[in-house]
Amino acid sequence: MTVPKEYIYLDNAATSLPKPRGVAEAVAGAIGRAGNPGRSGHALSIGSARDLFAARERLAELFGFRDSARFVFTENATGALNRAIKGLLRPGDHVVTTSVEHNSVMRPLRRLEGAGVSVTVVPADPTGTVAAAEVVAAIRKETRLVAVTHASNVSGAIQPVEAIVRAAKARGVFTLIDAAQTAGAVPIDLSALPVDMLAASGHKGLLGPQGTGFLFVREGVPLVPLVEGGTGSRSEDDHQPDFYPDCLESGTPNSVGIAGLSVALAWLLKKGVASVRSKEVALISELLEGMRQIRGVIVYGPEDPAKRGCALSFNVGGADPGEVGRRLEREAGILSRAGLHCSPNAHRTLGTFPQGTVRVSPGPFTTRKEIRACLSALRGIAPG
Amino acid sequence: MGRSESPEVVLIFRGTHQVLSAEKALKVGGVAIRLIPVPRRLTSDCGLAVRLEEQSLPKAREMLAAVPIVPASAHRLLSSGEYEEVSF
Numbered sequence: 327m328t329v330p331k332e333y334i335y336l337d338n339a340a341t342s343l344p345k346p347r348g349v350a351e352a353v354a355g356a357i358g359r360a361g362n363p364g365r366s367g368h369a370l371s372i373g374s375a376r377d378l379f380a381a382r383e384r385l386a387e388l389f390g391f392r393d394s395a396r397f398v399f400t401e402n403a404t405g406a407l408n409r410a411i412k413g414l415l416r417p418g419d420h421v422v423t424t425s426v427e428h429n430s431v432m433r434p435l436r437r438l439e440g441a442g443v444s445v446t447v448v449p450a451d452p453t454g455t456v457a458a459a460e461v462v463a464a465i466r467k468e469t470r471l472v473a474v475t476h477a478s479n480v481s482g483a484i485q486p487v488e489a490i491v492r493a494a495k496a497r498g499v500f501t502l503i504d505a506a507q508t509a510g511a512v513p514i515d516l517s518a519l520p521v522d523m524l525a526a527s528g529h530k531g532l533l534g535p536q537g538t539g540f541l542f543v544r545e546g547v548p549l550v551p552l553v554e555g556g557t558g559s560r561s562e563d564d565h566q567p568d569f570y571p572d573c574l575e576s577g578t579p580n581s582v583g584i585a586g587l588s589v590a591l592a593w594l595l596k597k598g599v600a601s602v603r604s605k606e607v608a609l610i611s612e613l614l615e616g617m618r619q620i621r622g623v624i625v626y627g628p629e630d631p632a633k634r635g636c637a638l639s640f641n642v643g644g645a646d647p648g649e650v651g652r653r654l655e656r657e658a659g660i661l662s663r664a665g666l667h668c669s670p671n672a673h674r675t676l677g678t679f680p681q682g683t684v685r686v687s688p689g690p691f692t693t694r695k696e697i698r699a700c701l702s703a704l705r706g707i708a709p710g
Numbered sequence: 711m712g713r714s715e716s717p718e719v720v721l722i723f724r725g726t727h728q729v730l731s732a733e734k735a736l737k738v739g740g741v742a743i744r745l746i747p748v749p750r751r752l753t754s755d756c757g758l759a760v761r762l763e764e765q766s767l768p769k770a771r772e773m774l775a776a777v778p779i780v781p782a783s784a785h786r787l788l789s790s791g792e793y794e795e796v797s798f
């Protein structure tokens with residue numbers, strides 16, 4: 327599977343393209359034979375349940391956690407974040423988050439704020455990075471949750487999640503990491519990082535199809551299901567089951583998409599996330615280096631590529647980011663994403679609200695040649 | 711399996727994921743099993759159960775304890791066609 331050859335795809339932070347070999351074939355294969363997993367005892371129902379099981383086992387292996395039952399499939403990272411946030415917080419609770427969160431964290435929190443949950447938003451520095459000490463200092467006695475993104479989808483800044491998680495845990499506060507930008511792209515080891523919940527998309531760094539995502543929930547987190555319904559288990563009981571993953575997975579899942587995700591996960595396991603990471607750091611370094619040398623180009627986020635994920639935001643002088651994005655596409659076939667990236671607060675933090683930025687984001691299949699083509703197109707657009 | 715000397719035992723689990731986890735562990739231990747729809751006499755659940763021979767129970771206990779997985783219940787099929795709950 328390749329991206330149409332007239333394009334250079336640099337929008338992997340939105341969704342990854344291309345997918346590894348075999349992903350599309352797995353989806354096509356599953357659509358012809360996916361019975362309803364775990365609902366019936368027949369061969370095609372069991373086959374579909376096995377697809378889900380295999381994908382879950384691969385997720386557990388990739389994230390270093392022994393019990394795959396704690397990985398709940400969702401429709402995307404948004405579905406996972408909503409299940410975590412709304413499943414845990416109750417009126418009277420306090421939550422600490424940051425000024426670089428995506429709207430899939432902020433909007434559920436703002437809604438709960440109207441229902442008696444108080445929210446503290448800890449500001450990030452001008453590179454888009456929060457200080458762990460400031461997040462920890464915002465914890466109060468009624469704080470129930472600290473929710474923080476692993477890497478910003480705007481500045482790319484990797485947040486000090488390890489320090490935050492450990493400090494919050496020491497104070498008895500639950501933690502949630504939005505790993506939408508890092509899962510599959512930056513190594514995450516859940517046997518070493520004691521985070522309570524971790525949400526991610528299946529269709530970004532995990533290289534699976536759209537319509538897939540997951541929520542990891544560690545033992546001991548009293549999460550109330552956001553959605554109840556049929557699970558194929560305990561049908562005689564009209565109460566929601568209390569065991570994982572069934573308690574959080576009601577209704578027929580996206581078995582077809584998950585069959586594709588499973589193949590993508592196998593690819594990542596074989597390749598190794600650390601090796602994907604070092605390749606992407608090299609690409610980002612080259613982009614940063616090259617952009618710094620183009621007069622008029624302003625790059626946001628940390629200077630050190632090791633402190634960033636794959637999203638790289640910039641502006642060209644005072645030009646409208648939308649116009650720069652259109653020119654990149656028209657003149658060089660480069661597909662980027664301009665605007666606010668569903669994260670208005672992150673742009674306020676960088677000082678790029680409301681005009682936004684242009685964002686380019688390489689992936690594991692991006693080549694150095696493509697990076698050089700992007701830099702050369704930018705040289706043509708910049709006023710010089 | 712089926713018409714063998716050793717009586718059949720059916721293991722009931724909590725959900726499909728646990729059934730498939732048990733299947734994986736039992737296969738690793740070389741225990742011959744089959745996935746079957748949960749017998750209606752046992753529960754009205756529409757899920758899956760694991761069927762094995764009673765003589766495999768010690769090995770099955772060992773393999774499942776190592777994961778660990780605890781079945782919801784275990785049942786021996788009697789010649790009358792009834793099931794008798796057995797400890798696991």
Ligand SMILES: Cc1ncc(COP(=O)(O)O)c(C=O)c1O
Nearest residue numbers: 402403404428430479504506527
């Ligand atoms: C940081 C961050 N969180 C959450 C999301 C939401 O992901 P999804 O579109 O899979 O729901 C995204 C991507 O859009 C993101 O970049």
